[in-house]
Amino acid sequence: MPKRSMRAAINDAIRLEMERDPNVVLIGEDVRGGAGGTGGEVEAYGGVMGVTKGLWTKFGSARVIDTPITESAIVGMAAGAAMTGLRPIAELMFMDFFGVCYDMLYNQAAKFRYMFGGHARTPLVVRGMMGAGFSAAAQHSQAPYNVFTAVAGLKVVVPSNPYDAKGLLITAIRDDDPVVFCEHKLLYGLSGEVPDEAYTIPFGEANYTREGEDVTIVALAAMVPRANAVADKLRKEGISVEVVDPRTTSPLDEEGILESVEHTGRLVVVDESAARAGIAHDIAALVASQGFHSLKAPIQLVTPPHTPIPFSPALEKAWLPDEARIEAAVRTAMAA
Amino acid sequence: MSAQPAPRAPGPDALAPPLLARAYRRMALIRAFEERLHVENTTGDVPGFVHLYAGQEAIAVGVCEHLGDSDYLGSTHRGHGHCIAKGCDVVAMMCEIFGRAPGLCGGKGGSMHIADLSKGMLGANAIVGGAAPLAIGAALTHKTKGSGGVAVAFTGDGGSNQGMVFEAMNMAVVLALPVLFVFENNGYGEGTGADYAVGSRSIAERAAGFGMPSVQVDGTDFFAVHAAAGEAVARARAGLGPSAIEAKALRWYGHYEGDPMNYRAPDEVARARAERDPLALFRARVAGRVPADELAGIDAQALAEVDAAVRTARAAPFPEPTALERDVYVAY
Numbered sequence: 057m058p059k060r061s062m063r064a065a066i067n068d069a070i071r072l073e074m075e076r077d078p079n080v081v082l083i084g085e086d087v088r089g090g091a092g093g094t095g096g097e098v099e100a101y102g103g104v105m106g107v108t109k110g111l112w113t114k115f116g117s118a119r120v121i122d123t124p125i126t127e128s129a130i131v132g133m134a135a136g137a138a139m140t141g142l143r144p145i146a147e148l149m150f151m152d153f154f155g156v157c158y159d160m161l162y163n164q165a166a167k168f169r170y171m172f173g174g175h176a177r178t179p180l181v182v183r184g185m186m187g188a189g190f191s192a193a194a195q196h197s198q199a200p201y202n203v204f205t206a207v208a209g210l211k212v213v214v215p216s217n218p219y220d221a222k223g224l225l226i227t228a229i230r231d232d233d234p235v236v237f238c239e240h241k242l243l244y245g246l247s248g249e250v251p252d253e254a255y256t257i258p259f260g261e262a263n264y265t266r267e268g269e270d271v272t273i274v275a276l277a278a279m280v281p282r283a284n285a286v287a288d289k290l291r292k293e294g295i296s297v298e299v300v301d302p303r304t305t306s307p308l309d310e311e312g313i314l315e316s317v318e319h320t321g322r323l324v325v326v327d328e329s330a331a332r333a334g335i336a337h338d339i340a341a342l343v344a345s346q347g348f349h350s351l352k353a354p355i356q357l358v359t360p361p362h363t364p365i366p367f368s369p370a371l372e373k374a375w376l377p378d379e380a381r382i383e384a385a386v387r388t389a390m391a392a
Numbered sequence: 393m394s395a396q397p398a399p400r401a402p403g404p405d406a407l408a409p410p411l412l413a414r415a416y417r418r419m420a421l422i423r424a425f426e427e428r429l430h431v432e433n434t435t436g437d438v439p440g441f442v443h444l445y446a447g448q449e450a451i452a453v454g455v456c457e458h459l460g461d462s463d464y465l466g467s468t469h470r471g472h473g474h475c476i477a478k479g480c481d482v483v484a485m486m487c488e489i490f491g492r493a494p495g496l497c498g499g500k501g502g503s504m505h506i507a508d509l510s511k512g513m514l515g516a517n518a519i520v521g522g523a524a525p526l527a528i529g530a531a532l533t534h535k536t537k538g539s540g541g542v543a544v545a546f547t548g549d550g551g552s553n554q555g556m557v558f559e560a561m562n563m564a565v566v567l568a569l570p571v572l573f574v575f576e577n578n579g580y581g582e583g584t585g586a587d588y589a590v591g592s593r594s595i596a597e598r599a600a601g602f603g604m605p606s607v608q609v610d611g612t613d614f615f616a617v618h619a620a621a622g623e624a625v626a627r628a629r630a631g632l633g634p635s636a637i638e639a640k641a642l643r644w645y646g647h648y649e650g651d652p653m654n655y656r657a658p659d660e661v662a663r664a665r666a667e668r669d670p671l672a673l674f675r676a677r678v679a680g681r682v683p684a685d686e687l688a689g690i691d692a693q694a695l696a697e698v699d700a701a702v703r704t705a706r707a708a709p710f711p712e713p714t715a716l717e718r719d720v721y722v723a724y
Contacts, residue, residue, distance in 0.1 A: 081536060121532075128555065136528060140530045142533050157556075169721065171515070172515060173495070233721045233722050
């Protein structure tokens with residue numbers, strides 16, 4: 057099977073779906089890059105991280121739509137287009153920017169179907185990059201998937217590897233509900249086996265990236281490779297760690313998580329989103345209320361501290377959950 | 393681009409009598425609907441907030457007479473007039489406003505979220521300024537599919553100050569989208585005068601600054617609105633991009649039903665009713681072309697239709713509890 061980076065896998069998914077369905081359009085600032093100005097390359101960027109490179113050259117300006125820096129109009133236009141027959145993929149660039157356009161997602165797109173009595177369909181994908189690790193500081197490093205997950209009407213995807221990213225994005229584009237697709241910056245360069253053809257991965261089905269007996273780690277996005285590394289290290293010591301990657305936080309594979317904890321009796325949740333009211337807290341509440349009797353130890357949460365994200369690499373490194381903290385949490389769970 | 397003088401309204405002679413009657417029928421239906429809701433609301437049986445459109449009928453109808461079901465319309469929290477002008481069924485609208493199961497949204501939306509996608513009505517919208525970004529999306533659909541359709545965003549003077557409306561106007565110009573921005577300046581955003589809150593004073597001038605043709609018209613004059621909208625819609629259908637219209641009128645009721653309106657001069661509404669009643673102005677203009685008894689018949693029929701709608705709505709069942717968790721997603 058060919059190897060691809062997650063960046064290439066995402067590009068692949070968009071290209072295949074745009075070939076398959078003329079209603080799929082890509083909308084965002086610099087998804088092409090190079091429009092206007094004094095000349096230079098005609099497709100200068102292909103997304104600021106190069107994720108959409110080549111798509112404008114292939115599909116042209118009618119379907120790869122470069123916009124001004126105007127997030128409310130990007131997401132609002134995409135929502136209005138989705139409600140009326142297109143399947144837009146709107147790019148937010150950095151997920152942090154949801155703050156300047158949240159109304160269009162939260163009050164509009166997410167609510168059309170319910171608010172209009174089941175008569176609306178809003179096949180919208182809002183994608184963007186998220187996550188710390190690049191010294192991009194407080195306004196370009198957040199992972200706000202917990203905020204989206206709290207909204208009834210949105211679906212939320214947090215892929216952790218290239219194979220999943222491609223399959224989940226194709227599912228997202230074909231889905232008839234609004235989907236927020238969160239791409240972790242630290243993972244764009246991650247390489248993995250990705251088939252050439254289109255394939256889908258259903259939402260709400262967790263992936264067990266490691267199987268184990270003693271403790272369950274539920275981890276998301278960039279935390280999954282870290283949890284896997286901890287599992288591999290501790291296995292050599294005789295601690296058998298199961299790693300569960302939910303892949304989507306809405307819908308959430310509650311059954312898959314509960315089943316794993318029932319099997320291991322211990323739970324560590326690693327979540328980059330927030331120190332309060334994050335996905336870790338949501339999953340902990342799920343297991344505490346529905347899986348309490350299978351627990352042999354208190355649930356351990358590994359999250360960032362309740363602070364904005366610092367700029368200095370020295371501080372950012374301390375902010376983002378790392379393997380040492382995940383390992384310590386597993387040992388605490390095992391010791392109880 | 394600065395705001396242009398409004399096109400000289402050709403007046404009633406440009407429209408065939410059946411079209412004049414149709415326009416009047418819609419205006420009369422809006423008037424009857426809103427005046428009746430004003431009364432119904434005092435019974436305590438209308439849940440939530442209600443915002444009435446009376447006084448602005450000529451704007452919705454003057455614009456929507458140029459639209460078909462495949463054209464899209466995004467509305468405001470004061471949306472009943474837009475719904476009726478776009479052809480929504482008044483019985484299903486009334487059921488929705490009373491929170492009943494046969495409502496256009498099954499009772500889940502209410503007055504501020506009435507939608508009928510089959511009529512191109514993309515919803516009343518309780519977020520001030522919310523329709524503009526959505527309408528440019530509907531316009532993008534038409535442009536992408538090459539269908540020749542247009543989208544209209546209704547926004548109030550209050551909404552005209554919202555950043556997302558500015559963003560929508562700029563995007564519409566950049567992408568040359570087939571969209572019309574209609575700013576209904578009814579004098580007040582909630583309890584604050586537009587002369588205070590609209591810094592530029594002229595909404596039309598400000599829209600023109602985004603680089604699109606923009607005019608200011610008398611929103612109580614059906615023929616002025618109709619002429620300006622006709623030009624803008626034709627422009628959009630021809631692929632020439634967006635336009636804006638600022639239509640000035642006064643709302644006859646409060647921001648919401650129950651609003652004490654203590655921010656208005658005591659005689660303001662009475663004067664508007666006496667001097668700038670869009671229906672009375674219309675009747676005067678069409679005298680000789682549409683018989684007075686036909687217009688009176690239309691008035692009577694509108695009252696009867698609204699009365700039947702209220703009776704139906706009051707007798708209609710509330711949604712079943714099973715509806716609570718239905719239709720959050722297409723599939724989850």
